[in-house]
Amino acid sequence: MNAPLPGHLLPEIRLRETPPALIDALKAHFGERCSTALAVREQHGRDESSFSVPPPAAVVFAESTADVSEAVRLCGAHEVPVIPFGVGSSLEGHLLAVEGGISIDLSRMNKVLSVDADDLLVTLQPGVTRKQLNEEIKHTGLFFPIDPGADATLGGMCATRASGTNAVRYGTMRENVLALEVVTASGEVIRTGTKARKSSAGYDLTRLMVGSEGTLGLITEVTLRLYPLPEAISAAICFFPSIEAAVRTTIQIIQLGIPIARVELIDGNTMRMVNQHAKLGLREEPLLLMEFHGSPASVKEQAESVQEIAAGEGGQAFEWASTPEERTRLWTARHNAYFAAVQSRPGCRAIATDTCVPISRLADALLESVEEVEASGLPYFLVGHVGDGNFHFGYLIDPNSSQERRIAEELNEKLVQRALRLGGTCTGEHGIGLHKMGFLVDEAGAGAVQMMRTIKQALDPKNILNPGKIFSL
Numbered sequence: 001m002n003a004p005l006p007g008h009l010l011p012e013i014r015l016r017e018t019p020p021a022l023i024d025a026l027k028a029h030f031g032e033r034c035s036t037a038l039a040v041r042e043q044h045g046r047d048e049s050s051f052s053v054p055p056p057a058a059v060v061f062a063e064s065t066a067d068v069s070e071a072v073r074l075c076g077a078h079e080v081p082v083i084p085f086g087v088g089s090s091l092e093g094h095l096l097a098v099e100g101g102i103s104i105d106l107s108r109m110n111k112v113l114s115v116d117a118d119d120l121l122v123t124l125q126p127g128v129t130r131k132q133l134n135e136e137i138k139h140t141g142l143f144f145p146i147d148p149g150a151d152a153t154l155g156g157m158c159a160t161r162a163s164g165t166n167a168v169r170y171g172t173m174r175e176n177v178l179a180l181e182v183v184t185a186s187g188e189v190i191r192t193g194t195k196a197r198k199s200s201a202g203y204d205l206t207r208l209m210v211g212s213e214g215t216l217g218l219i220t221e222v223t224l225r226l227y228p229l230p231e232a233i234s235a236a237i238c239f240f241p242s243i244e245a246a247v248r249t250t251i252q253i254i255q256l257g258i259p260i261a262r263v264e265l266i267d268g269n270t271m272r273m274v275n276q277h278a279k280l281g282l283r284e285e286p287l288l289l290m291e292f293h294g295s296p297a298s299v300k301e302q303a304e305s306v307q308e309i310a311a312g313e314g315g316q317a318f319e320w321a322s323t324p325e326e327r328t329r330l331w332t333a334r335h336n337a338y339f340a341a342v343q344s345r346p347g348c349r350a351i352a353t354d355t356c357v358p359i360s361r362l363a364d365a366l367l368e369s370v371e372e373v374e375a376s377g378l379p380y381f382l383v384g385h386v387g388d389g390n391f392h393f394g395y396l397i398d399p400n401s402s403q404e405r406r407i408a409e410e411l412n413e414k415l416v417q418r419a420l421r422l423g424g425t426c427t428g429e430h431g432i433g434l435h436k437m438g439f440l441v442d443e444a445g446a447g448a449v450q451m452m453r454t455i456k457q458a459l460d461p462k463n464i465l466n467p468g469k470i471f472s473l
Contacts, residue, residue, distance in 0.1 A: 013053060013054070013098050013099075014098075014099055014468075015054065015099060015100040016079070016080060016081065016099050016100045016101065017100075018057035018058070018078075018080050018100055018101065018102070019078050019080070021078070022074060022075065022077075022078040022080055022102075023036060023057065023058055025074050026058060026060055026071065026074060026102070029070060029071075029074070030060055030061070030067070030071075033060060033061040033062075033063070033067075034058055034059070034060050034061075035058065035059045035061075036057070036058045036059075038055070040059050041055035041056055041057070041058065041059060041103070042055045043088070044056055044059045044085050044088070044095070044103040044105060045095075045096065045097055045103070046088070046096070047088050047089065047090045047091065047093065047094065047095050047096065048088070048089060048090065048091045048350075048352075049090070049091055049092055049093040049096070049352075049433070049434070049435065050349040050350070050351055050397070050399060050405075051093045051096055051434060051435075053093070053096040053097060053098055054097065054100070055097060056083060056097040056100065056101055056102055056103040057080075057097075057100055057101065057102060058102050058103070059085075059102070059103045059104075059105055060102060060103070060104050060105065061105045061107075061108055062104055062105065062106055062108065062109060063108045063109060064109065065109075065181060065183065065189055065220040065221065068104060068106070068109075068183045068218050068220050069183050069187045069188070069189055070187065071102065071104055072104075072183050072184075072185065072186075072187045072218065072464075073186070073187030075101070075102055075464055076185060076186060076187060076462060076464055079462045079464060080100070080101050080102060080464065081097065081099050081100060081101025081102070081463075081464050081465075081466070081467050082101055082102050082103075082104055082218070082464055082465060082466070083095055083096075083097055083101060083102070083103050083104065083214065083466050084103075084104050084106060084155070084156075084159065084214045084218050084219075084466065085103045085104065085105045085106065085107070086106060086107060086126070086127065086152065086153035086155055086156035087107060087129065087150075087151070087152060087153055087156070089150040089151075089152045089156070090156065090160060090430070090431070090433065091352045091354075091430045091433075092352075092354075092427075092430050092431055092432065092433025092434060092435040092436060093433040093434030093435055093469075094159070094160065094213050094214065094431060094433040094434075094466070094469060095214075095466075096434065098434065098467070098468040098469075099467045099468050101464070101467075104218065106125075106126045106127045106153065106155055106218075106220075107127040107153065108127060109125035109126055109127040109155075109220065110125060110127035110128050110129075110132065111124065111125050111128070112124045112125075112128060112132075112133060112136050112137070113125065113221070115137055115140060115142075115226075116195070117140045117141075117142060117226075119195060120142065120225060120226045120227065120228075121178065121195055121223060121224065121225065121226060122137060122142075122144070122223070122224050122226055123179075123221065123222070123223045123224075124154060124221070124222055124224070125155075125220070125221060125222075126153055126154060126155020126156070126158070126219050126220060126221070126222060127153050127155065128153065128154050128155075129151045129152065129153050129154070130144060130146065130147065130148075130151060130152060130154060130157065131151045132151075133154065137226065138229075140226075141228060141229050142226040142227065142228060142229065143226065143227060143229050144176075144224060144225075144226055144227070145166040145169075145170040145176075145227055145261075146162060146163060146164055146166060146167070146170065146172065146173055146176060147164040147165045147166050148162045148163065148164035148429065149164055149165070149334075149335060149338070154222050154224070155219045155220075155222060157173050158173055158177055158180070158209070158210050158219050158222055159210075159211070159212065159213050159214050159219060159431075160173075160211065160213060160429070160430065160431040161173050161174055161210050161211030161429070161431065162429055163385070163388075163390070163428070163429040164385065164429065165262045165264055165334070165385055166261055166262055167385060167387075167388050167390075167429075168254075168260060168261070168262065168263060168385065168387030168388045169259060169260065169261040169262070169293070170227065170261075172429070173210055173211075174207060174210055174211065175225075176224055176225045177193075177206060177210050177222060177223070177224060177225075178193050178194070178195060178196075178197070178206070178223045178224065178225060179191065179192060179193030179194055179195065179206060179222075179223035180192045180193060180205075180206055180209055180210075180219055180221065180222055180223070181219070181220045181221030181222075182209055182216075182217035182218065182219055182220065183217060183218045183220055184217050184459065184460075185217070185459060185460040185461070185462065185464055185465050189220070190205075190217075192205035192206040192208075192209060193205070193206040193223070195223060208455075211431065212470075213431050213432065213433065213466060213469050213470055214465060214466035214469070215456060215460070215465050215466045215467075215469055215470055216455070216456065216459050216460065216465060217459070217465065218465070230261075230293035230294055230299075231294065231295050231296065232293075232294060232295060232296040232298075232299045232322070233261075233291065233292070233293055233299070233322070233327065234291070234292045234299045234300075234303055234320060234321065234322045235289070235290065235291045235292075235320070235321045235322075235326070235327040235330050235331065236289075236290045236291075236292075236303060236306070236307070236318060236319065236320050236321070236330075237282075237287055237288070237289050237290075237317075237318070237319050237330055237333075238287070238288050238290070238307075238310045238315040238316070238317065238318050238319075239283045239285045239286065239287055239315065239316050239317045240285065240286045240287070240288065240310075240313065240314060240315050240316075241285070241286075241314045242286060242314075243265070243267055243286045243363075243366055243367065243370060244363055244367060245286070245313040245314050245315070246265055246286045246287070246288050246313075246315075246386075247265070247362050247363040247366060247386060248313050248363065249288060249306075249309055249310045249313045249315060250263055250265070250288065250359070250362070250386045250387060251359055251360065251362065251363070252309045252313075253306055253309060253387070254359050254387060255359075256305070256309075258302055258305055258306060259293075259294070259302065260290060260291070260292060260302065260306065260387060261291045261292060261293040262289070262290060262291040262385075262387070263288060263289070263290045263291075263385075263386055263387040264288070264289040264290075264334050264383065264384065264385060264386065265286065265287070265288060265289075265382075265383065265384040265386045265391065266286070266287045266289065266333060266334060266337060266382070266383050267286050267287075267370070267381075267382040267383075268284050268285045268286055268287075269380070269381065269382065270337055270340075270341060270381040270382055270383060271283065271284045271285065271286075271287060271333070272284045273337070273340040273341050273343075273344045273381060274333045274336055274337055274340045276340070276344065277336055277339065277340030277343055277344070278332055278333070278336050278340065280332065280333060282333060283317060287333070288310070288315075288386075289330060289331065289333065289334050290306060291327070292306075303320065334383065337381060337383045338350070338381070338383075338394065340381075341380075341381035341394055341396060342394075342396070344379070344396070345379055345396045347398070347399075348379075348396045348397060348398060348399070349396075349397060349399045350381075350394040350395065350396055350397075351394065351395040351397060351405070351408040351409065351412060352392060352393075352394050352430065353392055353393040353394070353395075353412050353415055353416075354390070354392055354426070354427045354428055354429060354430040354436075355390075355391065355415055355416060355418075355419035355424055355425065355426060355427070355428065356388065356389050356390040356391075356419070356424050356425050356427075356428030356429075357389045357419050357422045357423065357424030357425075358389055358422065358423050358424065359387075359388070359389045361389075361422040361423065361424070362386060362389050362391075364422060365391075365415075365418055365419055365422055365424070366382075366384070366391060368418060369393065369411075369414075369415050369418065370382070372411055372414060372415075373393060373395070373411055376407050376411060378395050378396070378397070378404065378407050378408060378411070379395075379396040380393055380394060380395050380396060381393070381394045381396070382394075385428075385429075388428075389424065389428075390428035390429060393411070393412075393415065395407075395408035395411060395412070413439075416436075416439050416442070417442070420442060420443055425443060426439035426440065426442070426443050427439075432469065432470045432471075433469055433470075434468070434469060437469075437470065437471055437472065440470065440471060441471075449471050452470065452471060453471060453473060456471075456473070457473070
């Protein structure tokens with residue numbers, strides 16, 4: 001077991017009994033698709049967070065909306081929790097069975113149901129991953145741009161309101177989900193939204209569900225916006241003498257209205273880890289990795305403007321790429337950063353942070369936070385979607401060291417409080433889950449959190465939908 005977290009960050013584990021009658025009913029209905037095998041339960045009882053929690057009592061592999069509805073109905077009758085599961089890539093303990101219950105694996109619901117190329121829309125099941133979607137629709141000349149790094153399921157990305165590297169140009173899941181099919185706590189199937197680009201019809205239930213982390217319903221169908229593949233794409237890397245110079249470059253790019261598609265920061269410390277992991281041989285200095293989308297002429301104009309801005313801040317060693325193979329090579333550093341960092345300290349776990357601040361305050365937030373972690377002596381990595389003010393520290397801890405965990409959590413708390421003082425948020429894209437429950441109160445206020453509780457209690461009176469996440473009841 002991992003060492004406990006300090007104070008209010010300790011996950012509350014109050015297991016509810018799972019009656020044998022429920023397991024019998026699930027096995028009678030689902031047959032071999034209901035598993036109580038320990039290995040299967042343990043696989044569905046952990047994510048990429050550093051928490052250790054007992055696994056769920058059983059796992060149901062759903063293959064249709066009717067399956068999800070029946071599983072939720074049976075669990076509701078016994079007042080047993082249900083926890084949706086995609087691929088397990090969440091970082092904040094979203095899928096952990098802190099009150100026991102049944103994990104509903106949605107990964108077999110992985111069909112793209114329809115592509116409306118004329119309307120730039122796609123409808124799909126929640127187990128479709130983002131890479132799978134783009135592979136299946138590439139013949140249409142369209143793509144889905146939201147890229148959180150991991151090959152997450154689209155249902156999970158809706159549940160956590162994910163974003164990632166392309167958000168600076170294309171927005172987050174919030175802006176790109178038009179409609180949902182959702183199974184409620186009673187097992188009822190409802191639909192939210194339409195294929196229309198806008199609506200003023202009643203409460204915006206789609207936005208309520210996007211980001212609800214499985215606590216208000218289980219998403220079983222999603223309608224998303226698509227975008228035309230850009231006529232031209234160019235990527236570039238540029239190294240800087242300091243993090244501050246890289247951030248100043250980013251701020252100028254955004255404030256001048258240059259429509260950059262991606263702008264990612266990797267610090268020199270992380271570049272050392274990436275080089276060692278991927279044998280890239282790149283400079284071990286702060287790096288901006290950028291991408292430009294548009295017509296050949298507009299991409300050229302954007303790139304030249306950015307290169308001029310970067311040069312003014314001491315940017316060096318520009319490297320441009322326009323072919324897919326060259327772009328893939330340049331993006332290897334960013335996509336390998338997390339795994340490179342974790343492998344740099346065998347046996348470690350990463351305490352991930354996820355703050356986002358107004359772009360004008362990004363340098364303040366980053367520099368003070370770097371100074372604190374350097375003084376602590378704790379190994380760390382730093383990457384950021386700095387075009388929208390979002391950045392991530394990962395504190396690499398020995399999971400059996402209560403002292404290292406305490407240092408990491410203290411650093412995280414200072415980071416979050418700094419972000420809130422600067423007008424930012426405790427989570428730009430990972431969600432609240434278990435890890436940030438206390439910070440949500442700091443950010444939103446007790447009154448707003450109580451309103452969230454009221455909504456939860458109205459829609460899920462038995463508290464069976466992923467209980468113990470976002471806030472406590």
